[in-house]
């Protein structure tokens with residue numbers, strides 16, 4: 001999933017005026033950016049979604065092309081966290097490979113002018129040409145706030161436009177405005193002294209002048225929060241919600257998974273039958289049937305589960321519930337030396353650890369940020385879902401508990417995710433014990449946005465992007481590695497009079513048996529040991545690799561079985577449990593380690609991460625294997 005999460009490479013374009021979107025977190029900068037440039041950067045209803053600068057192109061009404069930067073939100077020009085620093089450096093003209101913007105589009109959340117206007121005043125003092133987008137104008141109107149853009153513009157001395165980024169309202173006016181020459185002229189220096197307290201006084205005066213200085217009435221969001229943030233009801237609902245999520249991943253996916261499974265089985269049979277007895281019978285047939293169709297089909301089958309997981313994540317992100325969950329978990333996280341701040345990066349890691357690691361840029365405290373980075377791989381990323389689902393499908397019976405309310409397989413999946421979380425908390429707790437600053441108590445300062453109904457379009461778009469990422473992985477890295485593995489598993493061919501299946505004599509067979517010496521204490525046979533290797537590049541490959549290896553190891557009618565049936569017949573339960581335990585803790589794919597290196601600026605932390613995760617996984621799998629063998633034996 002790294003494609004979407006890599007640091008954007010920003011080239012130096014000496015020509016072309018540069019615009020920058022600046023504003024408080026969650027005021028709608030990225031929504032505006034997407035509309036203006038046709039991009040699809042991530043938009044979500046919490047502070048700290050954008051953590052790096054992104055570039056796009058924007059056309060003015062007269063057809064002039066401008067460069068537009070989307071920046072992380074910031075409360076002031078005194079950065080407190082790495083993401084805020086990105087914005088401040090761009091504004092100061094200190095960002096590497098980027099010139100100082102020629103014009104700033106200051107985005108305001110119209111429902112919270114008291115706080116948002118302070119940043120406008122601070123940016124004004126930088127002496128850059130500026131326009132103000134009075135965004136979320138729809139929400140302000142719904143709350144009965146009558147804001148006159150012209151009056152605000154007069155008070156600030158800059159043009160102010162009313163916008164609704166999500167609907168695209170006001171964007172044509174902005175495009176028109178950008179063609180006006182005088183807009184780009186440097187403003188006269190602003191005389192107010194650089195003092196935050198005086199800024200607040202000026203903001204109050206402006207609000208008074210516009211008749212906006214009354215208290216806001218209680219909002220529906222506040223009423224909802226009285227239930228959702230209730231000290232007892234709140235955590236209960238959160239647990240229920242997460243539990244329901246894993247149930248849904250199982251029960252809703254059942255039918256579509258069946259279709260994909262049947263489809264790829266049918267395709268394999270057809271292809272196999274069509275090539276039988278032809279010139280292509282032999283290795284080309286095996287490549288197609290055992291390598292391609294068995295391998296890739298085995299992974300593709302998990303698309304429905306991944307989409308259901310993301311459907312829930314998208315709903316949570318867009319509704320505004322996430323920061324509430326962070327608030328509810330703040331106490332719990334405090335117990336292990338972290339704060340609720342770490343919650344959103346950790347939750348993002350359920351999709352993929354890379355965006356999770358990027359999201360830690362919104363954590364101001366360097367120690368907390370580092371600990372959060374270190375434990376993020378323990379959150380179960382979506383690439384691990386296929387591995388869990390395969391093993392659960394093979395070894396956990398489909399059974400309904402509590403009168404049909406709970407599905408056993410969903411429960412086991414919930415427990416596996418839980419094991420990762422518990423492991424992460426244990427590691428954080430240890431780090432708290434052994435570092436000084438971990439024991440300080442830091443209050444949680446986090447903005448709670450108003451709840452929104454997630455827009456159907458945004459959710460559908462998000463799911464479509466996820467499906468694309470997954471399919472691109474299946475068709476790219478997974479397919480390549482699967483074919484490579486097939487190649488290594490097929491050559492050299494078995495000698496005459498061989499007693500074992502041919503794969504045993506192949507290069508892969510040799511590698512697998514070598515690795516099995518290391519993994520034998522965990523109960524892994526050589527097929528599993530072999531499959532773990534390509535799994536370092538992309539976890540799902542473990543599934544396709546097992547598919548290929550077993551398709552090539554099986555003889556006769558066995559080969560026709562689906563993978564889960566094959567491994568259920570060949571592995572003992574302790575081996576399956578041990579492999580699951582391995583997967584809960586084992587180090588992430590290489591791209592995660594690369595992201596950690598980039599974000600921490602060195603090899604020390606990624607090396608530490610690799611070592612501790614390996615040790616943890618080995619110990620956990622070893623204990624699981626021994627204990628379950630003893631219990632079941």
Ligand SMILES: Nc1nc2c(ncn2[C@@H]2O[C@H](COP(=O)(O)OP(=O)(O)OP(=O)(O)O)[C@@H](O)[C@H]2O)c(=O)[nH]1
Pocket residue numbers: 023024025026027028029030031032042043044045046047048049050051071072073074135136137138139163164165166167318452
């Ligand atoms: N009703 C309404 N919602 C909006 C508008 N603009 C943005 N939103 C919503 O506000 C939330 C925040 O939007 P983003 O574009 O992610 O905000 P941002 O300023 O980029 O946030 P950060 O990257 O965290 O600084 C999302 O849920 C958007 O759908 C608007 O004009 N009206």
Ligand SMILES: [Mg+2]
Pocket residue numbers: 029030031042049050071072073
């Ligand atoms: Mg943003």
